Amino acid sequence: MGRKPCCSKEGLNRGAWSAIEDQILIDYIKTNGEGKWGNIPKKAGLKRCGKSCRLRWLNYLRPDIKRGNISQEEEDLIIRLHKLLGNRWSLIAGRIPGRTDNEIKNYWNSTLGKKVKAEQAKQSKDELEKGKIQPLAETPQSTALRTKASKCSTCLVTQEAYKAEIINADLVHEARLESPKSGGTVLSTTSEEAHSVNSALEFDIGELLASDISESEFWNYCQVNKNSMEEGESSGVARNMWLSSDQHLQFSEEMLTDWIRDDI
DNA sequence: AACTCGGTCAACCGCCCAAAA
């Protein structure tokens, strides 16, 4: 039963790839194409496991990989996408041509993450000094949303789950709502409880990310959601939507008026 | 010159899940 193992790990090379190994892999893929990584070591005569071949090709040898420093535009995009998607490096990389998930992850961990953190700290400090904002712990909004996203390429997000995420404090683990127009995701969640909620209306995040839905479609979703709210809940949802969309969505005044009447 | 330290990045690890058998 099951599949045969792709390769034995014994007797395989590890560590840095040599130029000769690189050339063997390039030649093989030029002739046979990508995929079937498990077969490559045997067929190409490489003493590497299939996983290692795949990684080497995708992160280094692929012809469409962009070399050189990350530009300012790319950096801005990475920051925006990270804000939207969290540590979902492959998704971020998918939207930055020529850059690999590994490269972006490394860049974030070594440079960008610290930079963003420092800027945020400075911004908070400035605003605090100007009296624009209350200290975080005292701000009622600070508990509204946590925006850490996690791996959810296959997770299903339900309307009910979304409600649960936003409204029920016990279930608010991670939720986000962003504009597809801004190049981000619509909604993601990792709440186990929320996942277990049944609903007829399900959204596959992977599909949504790939489908590039329009803002009006997105807004329709919000309207449907809103209409299913109990009295008194919609304002809370609206607030959270507003908070989460503040920097990314360009909702019109009319759109928002109905939602944020009392709560902000 | 020798050493330490911190940053960078390629490569590996371990997990998850869809697909194959």
Added chain:
DNA sequence: ATTTTGGGCGGTTGACCGAGT
């Protein structure tokens, strides 16, 4: 229906390098 694997992912490691002392 069940077991097993391959592929894909994010997290982590460790080699390497340059700056500072």
